[in-house]
């Protein structure tokens with residue numbers, strides 16, 4: 168185990184020392200029983216924080232920490248990118264968060280389409296789509312509605328605004344993803360053995376810590392909801408190792424200053440009103456039953472897929488890219504033959520190298536050497 172590095176000018180070693188000691192003690196109990204454990208951090212923000220603060224280096228030898236499918240851009244399927252590019256080429260104004268621009272589709276990216284003359288607007292908030300729709304009533308405007316439970320409510324509120332203002336030129340290309348069904352799919356993967364989940368912070372603020380209870384009870388896997396600070400993450404890892412060492416898998420919420428057991432009930436009601444669970448395609452993973460959200464029939468007028476008759480399914484992937492295995496925690500990014508040679512943040516081959524929350528980008532930035 169190493170020492171916690173200087174963080175933003177402060178040496179947190181003293182604050183982290185008790186947690187490191189407890190992590191070491193629980194890991195030693197597991198090692199005494201001949202046990203190696205594999206923990207997964209599910210959230211892309213956790214992945215970045217773990218890389219940035221070198222937290223992997225602090226873990227005992229018998230504890231492996233792997234990254235999961237918690238980067239929303241990374242899991243967006245090629246077929247969806249292809250559909251967005253097709254819309255942009257059809258004189259539609261496509262509005263999206265910046266990370267999506269350079270994600271490769273089957274043949275090119277939204278950035279390339281923009282360079283070729285398509286209108287693709289980068290937004291810091293969904294409100295930007297509303298502003299453009301108001302200002303340019305003669306143009307159709309499509310917002311790329313991707314992300315996990317965290318981003319759904321602000322995006323979906325565009326529909327209420329468009330209806331209220333009778334804007335007939337605003338719609339959504341919807342590919343929202345849900346975290347708990349993805350965890351179930353990972354547990355069912357015979358090539359992947361996970362011993363516990365470090366559950367996401369922001370997503371859990373919406374769905375609530377109790378959303379993971381079925382995973383704990385059905386599979387006897389410990390789950391801990393943790394915040395993003397280095398000490399939050401160490402606290403979460405300590406909780407997972409303690410439950411494993413004591414052979415008492417349970418659910419803990421170590422981020423109770425933000426996450427409630429029931430989550431954000433207003434946001435959940437909004438989601439329930441407009442959306443329903445649908446099967447969803449995850450990049451490199453495939454279709455996971457009921458792992459996405461689609462618009463309910465009564466809101467289909469705002470569904471860009473229907474309005475413009477485009478399909479978000481299918482699409483070709485670069486077979487050399489191993490994003491699917493990275494997103495499932497089967498391999499670490501350096502195990503991909505393209506890592507840091509052919510595939511870099513400047514010239515990404517796969518989505519995991521594009522996004523600021525992607526595992527490959529995190530390894531490239533913080534652990535390459």
Ligand code: SF4
Nearest residue numbers: 489490503510517527
């Ligand atoms: S290094 Fe690049 S090509 Fe390899 S898995 Fe990561 S994103 Fe895909």
